[in-house]
Amino acid sequence: MDFLQSIDWMLLLRCFIVGGIICIIGQILIDKTKLTSARILVIFVTTGVVLGGIGIYKYVIDFAGCGATVPLLGFGANLAKGAITEVQNSGLLGAFIGGVKASAGGITAAIFFGYIASLIAKPKIKKQ
């Protein structure tokens, strides 16, 4: 198959390792601090925005592909990248448009699939 031949196996390996390391950082935060998972998600996304904003994160993405974009750091970096790109196109207004525009697909998918799942799935009954 042409597709299998087009896969960059070294990139897959780098993706696996970098993605894994980012998750280890999260795991250490869970085990060593008493942060709730909501706070950890917020920390990751905000850190991603900062790293994306100062332009470091794009080197991680170049190196590891989805190993960098799939973790929430990448979600944050994408927000920042979107804001910066849109500012270049339409000035200050772009700061308010760009972030959400760039990550609209993910946010909308989560809301839509969440709603569909809630229609289909039954809530688990909590044992008291």
Added chain:
Amino acid sequence: MKKIETKQEYQEYVDKKSPNSPILKNCFNAFWVGGLICTIGQIIFDFCEYKGFDETTCSTIVSIVLIGIAAMLTGLNIFNKIGKFAGAGSLVPITGFANSIVSPAIEYKSEGYVMGVGGKMFTVAGPVLVFGISASVLVGIIATFLV
């Protein structure tokens, strides 16, 4: 068994029951599950690129597909089990964000579709979006002055 009444007693009980937090094992599980989720994303990305989509579109497709899978697994109650095993391995990738939306949506279904599903959906994802988007606006404003 002694009855647990205060929060502190509960904490002591928990500490007693889980004496040595197996942090190395947790990190190992988080590493390979998290890495695997990213690798699945990369394979989807490569496939989209192979089909001739541009990079931004590919990233968006990866996010949507992974979120869709995570939503489905959450609905089937499989994601919980993966989460217990992998910890941050399934929380930190975009699947964790999806799970944080889908899980309360299902949980609070009994409170109605508007305030239950619609409202509680954002218990965890709300703060993520508030801080993420606000930070991106700040980045955009700073960028305006630098461009």
